[in-house]
Amino acid sequence: MTYQNYSLKQLQQIDAAHHLHPFTDHKELREAGSRIITRANGPFIYDSEGTEILDGMAGLWCVNIGYGRDELAEAAYAQMKELPYYNSFFKCSTPTPVLLSKKLAEIAPKHINQVFYGSSGSEANDTALRLVRHYWVLEGKPEKNRIISRKMAYHGSTVAATSLGGMDAMHKQLGGAVPNIVHVMMPYAYELALPGESDHDFGLRAAKAVEDAILEAGADKVAAFIGEPVMGAGGVKIPPVSYWPEVQRICRKYDVLLMLDEVITGYGRTGEWFASQTLGIEPDTITTAKALTSGYQPLSALLVGDRIAATLVGKGGEFNHGYTYSGHPVACAVALKNLEIIEREGLVDRVRNDTGPYFAKALQERIAGHDLVGEVRSIGLMGAIEIVKDKATKERFLPSGSAAVTLRDHAIAQGMMLRATGDTMILSPPLIWTRDTIDMACERISKALDLAQADLRKR
Numbered sequence: 001m002t003y004q005n006y007s008l009k010q011l012q013q014i015d016a017a018h019h020l021h022p023f024t025d026h027k028e029l030r031e032a033g034s035r036i037i038t039r040a041n042g043p044f045i046y047d048s049e050g051t052e053i054l055d056g057m058a059g060l061w062c063v064n065i066g067y068g069r070d071e072l073a074e075a076a077y078a079q080m081k082e083l084p085y086y087n088s089f090f091k092c093s094t095p096t097p098v099l100l101s102k103k104l105a106e107i108a109p110k111h112i113n114q115v116f117y118g119s120s121g122s123e124a125n126d127t128a129l130r131l132v133r134h135y136w137v138l139e140g141k142p143e144k145n146r147i148i149s150r151k152m153a154y155h156g157s158t159v160a161a162t163s164l165g166g167m168d169a170m171h172k173q174l175g176g177a178v179p180n181i182v183h184v185m186m187p188y189a190y191e192l193a194l195p196g197e198s199d200h201d202f203g204l205r206a207a208k209a210v211e212d213a214i215l216e217a218g219a220d221k222v223a224a225f226i227g228e229p230v231m232g233a234g235g236v237k238i239p240p241v242s243y244w245p246e247v248q249r250i251c252r253k254y255d256v257l258l259m260l261d262e263v264i265t266g267y268g269r270t271g272e273w274f275a276s277q278t279l280g281i282e283p284d285t286i287t288t289a290k291a292l293t294s295g296y297q298p299l300s301a302l303l304v305g306d307r308i309a310a311t312l313v314g315k316g317g318e319f320n321h322g323y324t325y326s327g328h329p330v331a332c333a334v335a336l337k338n339l340e341i342i343e344r345e346g347l348v349d350r351v352r353n354d355t356g357p358y359f360a361k362a363l364q365e366r367i368a369g370h371d372l373v374g375e376v377r378s379i380g381l382m383g384a385i386e387i388v389k390d391k392a393t394k395e396r397f398l399p400s401g402s403a404a405v406t407l408r409d410h411a412i413a414q415g416m417m418l419r420a421t422g423d424t425m426i427l428s429p430p431l432i433w434t435r436d437t438i439d440m441a442c443e444r445i446s447k448a449l450d451l452a453q454a455d456l457r458k459r
């Protein structure tokens with residue numbers, strides 16, 4: 001690597017000349033120039049100017065064991081020397097996806113024992129969509145193929161994943177979604193609960209929207225419901241406790257499969273290996289990616305429950321689907337080492353018993369009281385801060401999303417990487433954060449809130 005021979009300005013110029021970024025207004029980016037991150041260690045990232053920033057987003061919800069882990073680099077190096085690639089098509093396999101599948105079956109909920117690999121969460125959701133539809137075909141019910149999802153859901157960026165997701169801006173640019181996917185209300189009590197409606201009742205009402213969609217189509221036409229246990233990119237929307245048990249009851253009642261998208265919540269984020277375990281949900285598929293390798297290698301794993309697997313294997317016939325890099329030996333070697341580290345360091349237990357509760361308390365005690373904050377919420381090491389103009393009425397600043405961006409920019413200047421989504425700030429730090437790191441984050445966020453408030457007042 002010779003990037004050190006280039007100045008920041010040069011790198012920004014080359015970036016602007018040749019590099020198209022994800023989810024970016026390129027006109028805006030090219031006027032501002034990108035922030036170039038050059039290295040990282042533990043919980044910190046460093047830009048090309050050497051500025052140290054505490055990474056409150058674990059990269060992009062993925063670097064659960066933090067940066068600078070030699071063991072993962074060594075696992076990749078050893079595997080590349082031994083066997084850098086071979087496919088798992090045509091009745092072949094390689095050792096690391098075999099062993100990773102065994103490991104995943106051990107840590108997944110009991111009734112889930114099969115794995116299908118891809119390289120991204122989007123691909124894994126594409127696989128999930130095709131698999132559940134294929135399942136019903138094999139079961140002799142090809143007309144049972146509608147998928148129910150939710151508004152503001154994020155399931156990725158391929159055509160199928162965008163269609164499953166409920167982001168309007170993405171749908172507008174799609175020019176035609178995958179057919180027969182419908183979106184119902186999300187369980188977002190802060191904005192959608194009626195005056196006087198309890199969290200419990202709101203959760204049941206949001207679940208009822210799933211039942212209504214099933215009844216509208218007819219249960220014999222509905223293949224599955226898909227949801228993130230906690231909506232992530234949509235703003236860390238944590239459903240009321242009444243929501244998921246009711247959704248599960250409804251799915252069972254109408255024989256509708258339950259697909260959980262745990263691309264963000266998988267591998268310890270909520271204090272269990274999977275949020276389905278935290279929330280007591282028994283899904284038929286679990287989509288995972290990101291923290292499976294802590295982001296050190298691109299890898300996704302669709303975890304497939306026994307019911308679907310029994311039909312797929314029992315009825316036979318080719319499932320005409322797969323990727324060149326399904327079960328990539330290097331990515332799987334890195335995942336195995338990553339899971340070993342999470343276990344060895346007790347990171348899942350630490351989130352459940354120590355840092356998760358401490359994080360929740362810190363947000364409540366040190367952030368929630370600020371004038372700009374309408375609500376804080378968290379589950380495990382995943383949190384949200386609602387930015388409002390008026391705490392009592394929940395009025396937002398205009399234009400929508402602008403206050404959160406102001407806060408985010410101040411936070412980065414204070415050495416704290418946060419993400420703004422709409423009017424919500426979101427946090428999803430590496431699971432290696434300690435109480436001290438949480439204290440440091442709260443201090444920096446508090447300062448950023450004060451500075452943002454001063455700015456917003458001037459406007």
Ligand SMILES: Cc1ncc(COP(=O)(O)O)c(C=O)c1O
Pocket residue numbers: 061119120121122123125154155156157228232233261262263264289290
């Ligand atoms: C819940 C969820 N599903 C799917 C995806 C898509 O994953 P990828 O970007 O790896 O395709 C994401 C990405 O953030 C996600 O948050």
